[in-house]
Amino acid sequence: MRRPAKHNRNRGLCSCPDAHVLLSLAALAFKLSARDRNRAPFVREHFLSQTLNQAGSAALAPSADWIDNAAQLGDWLAAVPAEAPLGIDTEFMRRNTFYPQLALLQLGAADRYALVDPTQFDAGPALSQALSRHLGPRIMHSPSEDFEALAPLLPRGLGHFFDTQLAAAMCGYGLGLSYRALVLQFCGMELDKGETRSDWLQRPLTASQQAYATLDVVYLEPIQQALQTRLESLGRTAWLEEDCQRMLHRAAQSGDEQPQREFRGAAEWSRENQALLRRILLWRDRTARELDTPRPWLFEDAMAMSMVSDRPQTDSELAAITRGRRALRGAQRRELMAQLQTPISAEDVDATASIPPAPQDAQKRAVAAMKREVDTLAQELDLPAGLLCPRKAIERIAITGEWPETFDGWRGPLLRERLAPLLP
Numbered sequence: 001m002r003r004p005a006k007h008n009r010n011r012g013l014c015s016c017p018d019a020h021v022l023l024s025l026a027a028l029a030f031k032l033s034a035r036d037r038n039r040a041p042f043v044r045e046h047f048l049s050q051t052l053n054q055a056g057s058a059a060l061a062p063s064a065d066w067i068d069n070a071a072q073l074g075d076w077l078a079a080v081p082a083e084a085p086l087g088i089d090t091e092f093m094r095r096n097t098f099y100p101q102l103a104l105l106q107l108g109a110a111d112r113y114a115l116v117d118p119t120q121f122d123a124g125p126a127l128s129q130a131l132s133r134h135l136g137p138r139i140m141h142s143p144s145e146d147f148e149a150l151a152p153l154l155p156r157g158l159g160h161f162f163d164t165q166l167a168a169a170m171c172g173y174g175l176g177l178s179y180r181a182l183v184l185q186f187c188g189m190e191l192d193k194g195e196t197r198s199d200w201l202q203r204p205l206t207a208s209q210q211a212y213a214t215l216d217v218v219y220l221e222p223i224q225q226a227l228q229t230r231l232e233s234l235g236r237t238a239w240l241e242e243d244c245q246r247m248l249h250r251a252a253q254s255g256d257e258q259p260q261r262e263f264r265g266a267a268e269w270s271r272e273n274q275a276l277l278r279r280i281l282l283w284r285d286r287t288a289r290e291l292d293t294p295r296p297w298l299f300e301d302a303m304a305m306s307m308v309s310d311r312p313q314t315d316s317e318l319a320a321i322t323r324g325r326r327a328l329r330g331a332q333r334r335e336l337m338a339q340l341q342t343p344i345s346a347e348d349v350d351a352t353a354s355i356p357p358a359p360q361d362a363q364k365r366a367v368a369a370m371k372r373e374v375d376t377l378a379q380e381l382d383l384p385a386g387l388l389c390p391r392k393a394i395e396r397i398a399i400t401g402e403w404p405e406t407f408d409g410w411r412g413p414l415l416r417e418r419l420a421p422l423l424p
């Protein structure tokens with residue numbers, strides 16, 4: 001069911017308490033109409049009294065439990081029915097660090113919401129314990145970055161999950177839709193963008209931040225239900241499961257072992273220089289993790305290229321190339337210089353996957369023909385072409401003649417037969 005938004009989009013939701021109240025009422029009305037009609041009188045009274053109490057200050061919509069210790073989290077999770085859908089979101093900060101810093105974990109299940117403060121305690125044990133007995137869907141929206149932020153808490157990942165962004169793309173709603181867009185599409189509600197850039201590590205969080213964070217999990221369940229129904233009718237449930245599993249698998253891998261492959265500009269280089277490029281890129285990755293600093297603070301991609309093609313012979317030459325990189329201090333400069341000066345061995349060359357060149361003549365024509373075929377099929381299936389087979393994958397197929405790993409799953413039977421005759 002669709003409802004018109006009750007507040008003016010141009011009036012900032014977060015500076016406007018009334019908007020929160022209206023929004024929360026509308027949210028409640030939606031949820032009541034969608035499910036659990038029997039409990040409506042209780043919920044409505046409970047909710048209205050709460051809203052009235054908070055009117056005039058920034059009301060939360062709906063209210064969430066603030067959790068800052070392990071026992072409380074354990075109790076909250078123990079009350080989640082095993083089959084209940086569990087909505088999960090995080091807020092994190094990635095400011096001047098390699099790893100995103102988890103600042104808040106939001107949970108929603110069976111009409112209860114929790115804001116968990118992971119800066120106060122280790123939420124990992126209670127969470128993994130609850131997940132091990134939880135059977136319902138774990139719903140997240142485009143969670144690859146959340147996974148990075150959650151990795152210290154859940155080193156073994158979520159097990160399984162339902163990505164509403166990916167599901168929406170598979171249902172023909174478009175690629176990369178935001179949570180706001182899905183809330184509008186399926187719940188007829190307009191959410192404010194107000195707190196996307198706020199400081200999630202500050203304490204206490206403002207009422208507006210808490211409301212925003214709660215709303216991030218409030219609609220996950222109705223969106224998931226709508227998408228799940230649609231996926232089933234399209235026969236694409238297994239597609240989503242497969243791609244979500246792949247996302248989990250990717251999240252579990254720490255770093256790319258062959259980062260040089262992304263450097264097309266070095267495709268014509270000698271194998272030795274490609275191996276040296278790989279060596280300093282791996283050093284940068286390792287060091288960035290150790291120092292918990294962004295990679296470009298050591299050196300940028302373009303600098304990596306010039307360090308190899310125009311190898312510095314002295315410390316001052318290295319300093320000239322990497323001037324202004326604030327994480328590159330004395331110790332790191334010495335290490336980097338050693339990496340650059342140690343000769344490349346035959347093993348180094350063997351361990352280095354060669355950089356794929358840009359497609360040439362016949363390959364270029366094959367890429368164009370395959371792209372057209374992918375576009376046609378994508379249109380037939382009402383899928384984004386980029387989801388079916390991204391251009392990068394098409395180029396790789398044209399250059400290597402090999403099917404990508406994603407063709408082992410649902411994509412293979414759809415695409416192999418249609419693309420095979422177009423190979424160069």
Ligand SMILES: [Zn+2]
Pocket residue numbers: 089090091213216
């Ligand atoms: Zn969020």
